[in-house]
Amino acid sequence: MSPSLAAQLFPGDVVCAETSPLPEGLPIHAIEAEAVVRANPKRRREFAVGRQLARTALGQLGFTDASIPVGPERGPVWPIGSVGSISHTDDYCVAVAALHPPYRSLGIDAEPAVPLEEALWAQVCTPAEMRWLEGQAPGARGMLCHILFTVKECVYKFQAPISRTLLEFQDVEVILDQRSRNFTATVVRAGVPGFPCGTTLLGQTLVSDSLILAGIY
Numbered sequence: 001m002s003p004s005l006a007a008q009l010f011p012g013d014v015v016c017a018e019t020s021p022l023p024e025g026l027p028i029h030a031i032e033a034e035a036v037v038r039a040n041p042k043r044r045r046e047f048a049v050g051r052q053l054a055r056t057a058l059g060q061l062g063f064t065d066a067s068i069p070v071g072p073e074r075g076p077v078w079p080i081g082s083v084g085s086i087s088h089t090d091d092y093c094v095a096v097a098a099l100h101p102p103y104r105s106l107g108i109d110a111e112p113a114v115p116l117e118e119a120l121w122a123q124v125c126t127p128a129e130m131r132w133l134e135g136q137a138p139g140a141r142g143m144l145c146h147i148l149f150t151v152k153e154c155v156y157k158f159q160a161p162i163s164r165t166l167l168e169f170q171d172v173e174v175i176l177d178q179r180s181r182n183f184t185a186t187v188v189r190a191g192v193p194g195f196p197c198g199t200t201l202l203g204q205t206l207v208s209d210s211l212i213l214a215g216i217y
Contacts, residue, residue: 006094006108009204009215014106015060017053018094026052035070046093050086053095058082061099075160085157092211107158107216111150113207115142124149126173126188147205147212148174154214155185155201162194181205183214 006016026048028036036047051068054076058066063079071077078084084097087110096108116124124145125133133141133148151174156167171189187199203216 005206005208005211005213006096006215008206009108009213010096010217014096014098014103014217015057016094016096017056018092019049019053020092022046022049022088022091022093029067031067031069046088049093050088050095053093054084054086054097057084057095057097061097073160073164073166075157083161089211096215098217103217105158105161107154109150109153109157109214111146111212113210113212114146116146116149118142121145124152124169126170128173144176147176147207150212150214151183151185151203151205154203154216158201158216159192159195163192165192167192
C-alpha cells in the first residue's frame with residue numbers, strides 16, 4: 001500500500017508496515033503460535049499478518065526474524081530494545097516499531113471508517129465527551145464517536161506495556177481538534193502505574209475513505 005497511511009502519524013524514525021487486503025498462509029513462529037492454537041481461521045490469519053508486518057518493521061531497525069509472542073496481558077511482547085504496536089480491521093493490517101530508547105512505547109489503532117452506532121456512544125464517551133458530541137452536527141456524531149473510540153484504543157495500546165493495566169473507555173478523556181486531527185488524551189483514572197491521573201498524551205488521527213487511524217508515540 002503506497003503511500004503509507006500510518007507513516008503520516010509518526011516521525012520518520014518510527015517504521016510502519018501495512019497491507020490491504022490481508023494475505024493468506026503467512027507463517028508464524030512456534031512461540032507465537034501458542035497464542036492462537038485454539039483460534040478460528042480468521043483470527044489466525046489476522047494474527048499471522050500482524051506478526052509478519054511487525055517482523056518487517058523490526059527488520060528495518062536491525063532485529064532479524066524477531067519473535068513477537070503474546071504476554072500475560074495478551075499484548076505483543078517486543079524484543080528488548082524495541083517498542084511497537086499492531087492493529088487490523090477485516091481487510092487492513094498495520095504494525096509500527098521503533099527503538100527503545102528513545103521511544104518508551106507506541107500505539108496505533110485502525111477501525112473501519114463508518115459511524116459508530118448510537119447505542120454505543122455512552123459506553124465509549126465520558127460525560128464531557130458526550131456533551132461535546134451533542135454539540136456537533138447530528139450527521140457527524142457517529143463518525144466522530146468512532147474517532148474517539150479509535151483514539152482510546154490507541155491510547156490503551158500505548159500505555160499497556162508500561163502500566164500492565166487494562167483501562168476502560170471512561171478512564172481516558174479525549175479532546176479532538178477536528179481541523180488539525182490532533183488529539184489530547186487525559187488519563188482520568190487514579191492508580192495507573194506510570195500514568196498518574198491527569199497525565200496528558202498527544203497524538204494524531206487520520207480518516208481515509210475506508211479507515212480511521214490513530215497514532216501516539
